[in-house]
Every structure is written in C-alpha cells, then in structure tokens.
Amino acid sequence: MHFYPSSHVYISPPPPLRARTPRPDPLSRLCPELCLHILSFLHPVDLDNSAQVSRSWNAAARDPALWFAICAKEGYCDPSVVRLATAPPFVFDQAVVALPDSPEMRRSAWRRLYIERQRIFRNRLIGRNMCVNLSGHEDLILSVSVCGNTVASGSRNGDVFIQDGVGTGLTVHKDSVKRQLSFLAHITGVSCLEMNEVELLTGSWDNTVKVWDRRQLMEDIEADIDEPVSKVTLTHPKSIICIKRRGDYLVSGTLGGTVHFWDLREPKKAVRAITFAEDKLVSSVDFDDEFIFATNSQGKLCSWSRSDPSDSPVWTCDAHEVSTFAACTPAGVDVRCA
Numbered sequence: 001m002h003f004y005p006s007s008h009v010y011i012s013p014p015p016p017l018r019a020r021t022p023r024p025d026p027l028s029r030l031c032p033e034l035c036l037h038i039l040s041f042l043h044p045v046d047l048d049n050s051a052q053v054s055r056s057w058n059a060a061a062r063d064p065a066l067w068f069a070i071c072a073k074e075g076y077c078d079p080s081v082v083r084l085a086t087a088p089p090f091v092f093d094q095a096v097v098a099l100p101d102s103p104e105m106r107r108s109a110w111r112r113l114y115i116e117r118q119r120i121f122r123n124r125l126i127g128r129n130m131c132v133n134l135s136g137h138e139d140l141i142l143s144v145s146v147c148g149n150t151v152a153s154g155s156r157n158g159d160v161f162i163q164d165g166v167g168t169g170l171t172v173h174k175d176s177v178k179r180q181l182s183f184l185a186h187i188t189g190v191s192c193l194e195m196n197e198v199e200l201l202t203g204s205w206d207n208t209v210k211v212w213d214r215r216q217l218m219e220d221i222e223a224d225i226d227e228p229v230s231k232v233t234l235t236h237p238k239s240i241i242c243i244k245r246r247g248d249y250l251v252s253g254t255l256g257g258t259v260h261f262w263d264l265r266e267p268k269k270a271v272r273a274i275t276f277a278e279d280k281l282v283s284s285v286d287f288d289d290e291f292i293f294a295t296n297s298q299g300k301l302c303s304w305s306r307s308d309p310s311d312s313p314v315w316t317c318d319a320h321e322v323s324t325f326a327a328c329t330p331a332g333v334d335v336r337c338a
Helices: 032-039 044-050 055-061 064-074 103-107 109-125 214-222
Strands: 141-147 150-155 159-164 179-184 190-195 199-204 208-213 232-235 240-246 249-254 258-263 272-275 282-287 291-296 301-305 315-317
Touching: 032 055, 032 064, 044 055, 064 109, 150 190, 150 199, 159 190, 159 199, 159 214, 179 214, 190 240, 199 214, 199 240, 208 214, 208 240, 240 282, 249 282, 249 291, 258 282, 258 291
Parallel strands: 141 190
Antiparallel strands: 141 150, 150 159, 159 179, 190 199, 199 208, 208 232, 240 249, 249 258, 258 272, 282 291, 291 301, 301 315
C-alpha cells in the first residue's frame, strides 16, 4: 500500500457545464401591433404583472395605447374627444382590482388614471370616503376652484358659493361641510375662478375680473351685507373666459380674442393687451417669467415675450384640429397643452 502526500493527489476537474442558450423572447419575433393585440386580452392585473418579465415586456405592457383602451372601455375617457393612435379592443371582466402603486406606474398617465378610478370605486364599495353633493346654486355652475378645505363655485346668474371645511384636500366627506356662504359677485355669469389662502379672483361675462380679500369677504357675508365690495376690479372690452395669476401679476383671456397682462399693484390699466385672434375666444392662458401663453377656440397655441411689446408671437403651434382648452407652463418655456 502506498501513501501519497495530499499535495501530490491529483483530482480531475469536473466536466465543463454546457452554456445555456437563452431562449428567444417570443414578443421579439412579432411586430409591435401584434404584440399589443395579444396583450390586449389580458386582465389589467395580469397586464401589470407581465411588465416584470423582461424589459421588452415592460415596454409593451406600459404602452399608453393599452391603458387608454382600458380607460375607454371603463368609461373613464371619451375616445371621440381624446385623440390617440387606434388601440386594440379589450376583453376582461368588470371586477374591482387593486394594483400596486410604484414609480413605474407613473410612466403612463392612462394607467395612473385607471388605478385611481379603481381605488375610488373600491373605497365607495367598502363605505370609505362617502361623498355628498354640495348644493345651493340656483343656476348652472360655470367654474370651480379649490384651496385646502374650501371650495368656491360660480354660477351663470353671478352668484359665488364658498363652502368651508369640506373634508381634506379634494375629498368631500359626508356631514363635513362646516359653513356655506354665498354672495352676488357679478351681474352675470362667473366664467372662471381662482382662489388661494388670502384672495379670491372671479372673472365674469360682465367684462370684469374682481379680486376679493377672503377674510374681509367672509366678514361682509356674515354681516349680511348685500353687495360686498371687491378689493380690485379689472375692466376689459369683452367677456372674460379665463384667468391665471402668479404673484402680483395676472393674465386674462376674453371672448373677443384679446389677452391682457395686468400688474395687480397698478390695476387701473393693463400693462399689455395682445390681440390673439379677433372674434375667436381665448380658451386658456398662462405665463412665466419670460413668456405669455394662450390658446384659442381654433386649436391654436401661441407664446409672446414679456419684454417685447409687439403682438407678434415668438412661437405658434397649429397642430390641434379641435378647440384647445388648457395650457400649462410648469417651468421655463416648456408647454404642455390638451
């Protein structure tokens, strides 16, 4: 018998493992339209889970067209108004589902809309967040503004209702309205409202924009003063359609197609009046430190430089085929419109 030191013992290595050939992604062999058509038969929960398979599946399952079709089927949006690429039909049941909230969810606005609507519906079924109607107007409501727990609404007959202590944020809870006050703000319809912690702004078809001090307004209403006096009144040549305030400045759009830029510290005369589109109502306005933005009823979006007194726009967009109702300038010159 022979003994060998352990250092001289030779142990043969195991046979090499065969490299596993990755299986091809079945979706990669199909055209994008066919992939969307296949995924369209999934339940929304299964569609959300399929996004975790791979990057290609994630991109396909997050496609806005899929979630737009889901929202359209559920009645959360009107396909005849919202223009989007043709989405495949969906076949799934009407069960209430709970999808997890995650950063990836926010990539699709339609997906977020579906999840929020399902959450609201589920809360109603279990008796949470019971909602009530805030009544009181005798005519058609034209405008609404919310600030904290206070809701202000304006009607066609010129009345403004201020309902304080309405739940938390945008949630209206049953038996939570602490007080409801109303006053005659204008002689005709209140077409637009803006409200912050200190002031209430109302625009009307009577060609005026009024700035109200909320604290003084509450005192006047509770003292049964028939006609409270506004702090500032801005007179226009035509009916007011929209307003936007930032700091001490305000932009207003009129029925006659003009855009007015105001300094509320000197309200006697507009700093600037821009002729946007004659006899075409200005549907929305906004502004930042450098530019003024406006849209009209023909789907046109324009921007003007605040430092240039001319009416010539620095940028124009005619891409919309229908009326444009909103313009937003979150920062710089970036514009989002819908």
